[in-house]
Amino acid sequence: MSLRIAGQKVLAIVLAGGKGSRLAPLTTERAKPAVPFLGTYRLIDFPLSNLVHSGIGDVWVIEQYLPHGLNDHLSGGRPWDLDRTRGGLVVMPPFSSPENEDGEFAQGNAHALAQHVRLMREFAPDVVLVMSADHIYKLDYSDVIREHVRRGASVTMVTTELADPAQATRFGNVRADAEGRVTEFAYKPEEPLGKTVTAEVFVYGAALLMDTLEELERQGELGDYGEELLPALVARGDAYAHPMEGYWMDVGTLDAYMQTHQDFLDGRGFVLDTPEWPFITSSIAWPPTRIHGSAHLDHAFVCGGATIQGEVVGSVIGPNAVVEKGASVRDSIVQAGAVVRAGASVRSAIVDAHAVVEAGARVGGQGQGSPLSVIGAHSVVEAGAQVGPGVIVEPRQTVRAGHEAHSVLAAQADDRAGK
Numbered sequence: 001m002s003l004r005i006a007g008q009k010v011l012a013i014v015l016a017g018g019k020g021s022r023l024a025p026l027t028t029e030r031a032k033p034a035v036p037f038l039g040t041y042r043l044i045d046f047p048l049s050n051l052v053h054s055g056i057g058d059v060w061v062i063e064q065y066l067p068h069g070l071n072d073h074l075s076g077g078r079p080w081d082l083d084r085t086r087g088g089l090v091v092m093p094p095f096s097s098p099e100n101e102d103g104e105f106a107q108g109n110a111h112a113l114a115q116h117v118r119l120m121r122e123f124a125p126d127v128v129l130v131m132s133a134d135h136i137y138k139l140d141y142s143d144v145i146r147e148h149v150r151r152g153a154s155v156t157m158v159t160t161e162l163a164d165p166a167q168a169t170r171f172g173n174v175r176a177d178a179e180g181r182v183t184e185f186a187y188k189p190e191e192p193l194g195k196t197v198t199a200e201v202f203v204y205g206a207a208l209l210m211d212t213l214e215e216l217e218r219q220g221e222l223g224d225y226g227e228e229l230l231p232a233l234v235a236r237g238d239a240y241a242h243p244m245e246g247y248w249m250d251v252g253t254l255d256a257y258m259q260t261h262q263d264f265l266d267g268r269g270f271v272l273d274t275p276e277w278p279f280i281t282s283s284i285a286w287p288p289t290r291i292h293g294s295a296h297l298d299h300a301f302v303c304g305g306a307t308i309q310g311e312v313v314g315s316v317i318g319p320n321a322v323v324e325k326g327a328s329v330r331d332s333i334v335q336a337g338a339v340v341r342a343g344a345s346v347r348s349a350i351v352d353a354h355a356v357v358e359a360g361a362r363v364g365g366q367g368q369g370s371p372l373s374v375i376g377a378h379s380v381v382e383a384g385a386q387v388g389p390g391v392i393v394e395p396r397q398t399v400r401a402g403h404e405a406h407s408v409l410a411a412q413a414d415d416r417a418g419k
Helices: 045-053 067-080 109-114 117-123 141-151 165-170 206-219 229-234 254-265
Strands: 008-016 058-063 088-092 127-132 135-137 155-161 172-176 182-187 196-205 239-243 248-250 296-298 311-313 328-330 345-347 349-351 373-375 391-393
Touching: 008 045, 008 109, 008 141, 045 067, 045 135, 058 067, 067 088, 109 127, 109 206, 117 206, 127 141, 127 206, 135 196, 141 155, 141 196, 141 239, 155 172, 155 229, 165 196, 172 239, 182 229, 182 239, 196 206, 196 239, 206 229, 229 239, 248 254, 254 349, 345 349
Parallel strands: 008 058, 008 127, 058 088, 155 239, 296 311, 311 328, 328 345, 349 373, 373 391
Antiparallel strands: 127 196, 135 248, 155 196, 172 182, 172 196
């Protein structure tokens, strides 16, 4: 039985298929929605937790890039009580069909929706709620749906205000009148319309959405919904904005990913474990954290199973990670199972899962505000090697002292949002 909100049958679609190249090397061997956050969570945990607390029980997750690890994390929806006999969580992998026997990867998020129109029509929703799987926020979607229905909107765009208007070129820009009606929309414009942008959460009237997608596909190739779909609906004059209060961050770039961790360390995020709205992840029973007498901890998150003997300041230490005696980790993220050996130094860096920074090695710049460095999963920075600021080491590489240039790349500066 499908749950209803404002008398409407709701279908939620979580877009989880993008490659996430701007988060590489964190996404080289995992889907972006499966990237860890604060050690304990994955990015997709946030929309899924918001959905179940909003009373929405029919959830499709559209996948494409490296889905296996993501599927393992989703566990059929069990952690979120979405493993139901009727409805619940449904994984939508790439597929072939009688119309396209060779199959086709989605060429953008609007194209991904268009590929599933036939299945949407079979489900017969009244409202389709669409969201990305890689944003950090807390939101009751039922409030947005009720407002959407009350207004009779073609689409309701959840919007947020950026602190820096210059960053608006990464997103869909929105202008709305006093009643909330969208009067202007621009997708990743060269010149921002202002500081109001879409939060990548949209409520659509289902019939209009499906008809519009089919019509646009007949006219030409569909890409992202900011290119053709949303402008077409805004042109009707019945698109509305729903301002979202509170914290929101698109973690689609390495700098944004690090900044979001720092925001939560500094208390600028939101509470993750309130009784009425806890954020849920796959339940893994980690052993207790082990803090030795030689450890120095300040302003840090340390996850279960970690062993801390050295210095950890302004950093996040993931499950089962190790910081040995004499090692120093500052303003950094050390992911699950990674090891920082005695005498090593990690500054302004991400050390991904199961990577090892050997004794006496140096990772990152030593000054405040140094460009971010990243050590890819399962890589080894050998004893005495130095990985400087703003440098990336791809997964499963070995960085040897005196030969660092053979194993490192300069971080890319392109931070325009994308999937």
